Amino acid sequence: MENHLPKRKSTRLKNFDYSNNGYYFITICTYERRKILSKIVGEGLRALPIIELTAIGEKVNKAINFINVHYGNISVDKYIIMPDHIHMIIKIETGGHGDPPLQIQDVIGGFKSFTTHEFGKTLWQRSFYDHVIRNQNDYREIWEYIENNPYKLLEKSR
DSSP states (O other): OOOOSOOOOOOSOTTOOTTSSEEEEEEEEBGGGOOOSEEEEOOSTTOOOEEEEOHHHHHHHHHHHHHHHHOTTEEEEEEEEOSSEEEEEEEEOOTTOSSOOOOHHHHHHHHHHHHHHHHTSOOBOSSOEEEEEOSHHHHHHHHHHHHHHHHHHHHHTO
16 A cells, blocks of 8 residues: 655755764644644733643643753753744763663654653644754844744734
8 A cells, every 4th residue: 555645855964973962852742733832921012922831742841851850961952832843952972971862853753752651642743843053143143033922922912
C-alpha cells in the first residue's frame, strides 16, 4: 500500500551537528494549534499582557524548568508559553568530553514525550521549528521576539 501523505520538508540545516555548543531558537506548537497552554489577558489601551497558564501550561512550565536540572550541559535561556505554542532559546554547552552529546532534537523529543505521557493524550504537533542562533544580534532579535509575542497577541484580540 502506497503512502499518499505529503513528505514533510526538513527545517534542519544539512550537515550541521545539532549537538554543537551554541544557542538554538525552538518553537513547539500544540496539536491542531489548540489553545490549551495559556490565556493572554490585559485590559485597557496600554495594558501589559499577563500570561495565565492553564493546568496543562503549569505542568509544561515545570517540564521546561526540569530541562535545566536534568541536563547538565543544556539549559533554557529564555522561554514563553503562549496559548498554542512555546518559544525557547536553548543553550548547549558540552565542554567537549564525557558521554556522547545530545542533539537538540533529543532534548525536545524527550520534553514532548514526557509532557504527552503526563496527560495521556497528544499535546504537540509532530515536529518543531528550530533556528541556529548565529551571533549576538540574532540572539537579541530572537530574545525581543519572544518578549514581545504576548503584546502582539493581545493587540490582535482588541
